[in-house]
Amino acid sequence: MNYVFIISLTFCVCVASTAFNIEKKNGWWRNMLFVCALAAGQGLMYWLGSLLGGTFMYKFAGYAKIITVIICFMITFRMMMDTLKIKSGKNLFLIDKPRQLIILAIALGVNALIAGLIANEPFLPLFGTVTPLYIIGISLIWGLIGIGTKFSPAKLLINSLLNVLAALAILAAGFVAIF
Numbered sequence: 001m002n003y004v005f006i007i008s009l010t011f012c013v014c015v016a017s018t019a020f021n022i023e024k025k026n027g028w029w030r031n032m033l034f035v036c037a038l039a040a041g042q043g044l045m046y047w048l049g050s051l052l053g054g055t056f057m058y059k060f061a062g063y064a065k066i067i068t069v070i071i072c073f074m075i076t077f078r079m080m081m082d083t084l085k086i087k088s089g090k091n092l093f094l095i096d097k098p099r100q101l102i103i104l105a106i107a108l109g110v111n112a113l114i115a116g117l118i119a120n121e122p123f124l125p126l127f128g129t130v131t132p133l134y135i136i137g138i139s140l141i142w143g144l145i146g147i148g149t150k151f152s153p154a155k156l157l158i159n160s161l162l163n164v165l166a167a168l169a170i171l172a173a174g175f176v177a178i179f
Helices: 001-008 010-020 030-086 099-107 112-117 128-148 153-178
Strands: none
Touching: 001 112, 001 128, 001 153, 010 030, 010 099, 010 112, 010 128, 010 153, 030 099, 030 128, 030 153, 099 112, 099 153
């Protein structure tokens, strides 16, 4: 279930990289650099979330299962709201400046930051200290899929459907954590 959680959590990199190959001025290497920045942002935000969660989440250890479900529901809700933007095409990001890439990486990493809050043992530790590396690796794979496929309206619909499935998988992981 840990792999499903990470695969679902990092799907946003595929969605964000959808628009990278719209403009022909961006070469493959530049798009790959963008994907690497987004993947690193995912891993960094998860790591920062785990550091933040490690400072105070131990106080909620008695409610670990409930907190895990609540956090997974929060992530699912954010992903469902993003699904509406994906379908309408409002979630397409064209990067012109490095500052825009940094802002996009931070915005995409919010779900990873939230998931990092429950990275400690009584909650949902996933793979321990190597989890950010898994997140970066799977984000890279999603990014390659995103820039490797041609942009089309059908791709937006498929991304919307996959985003809903990823959101439901994260919610399911939260419920599995109860048992």
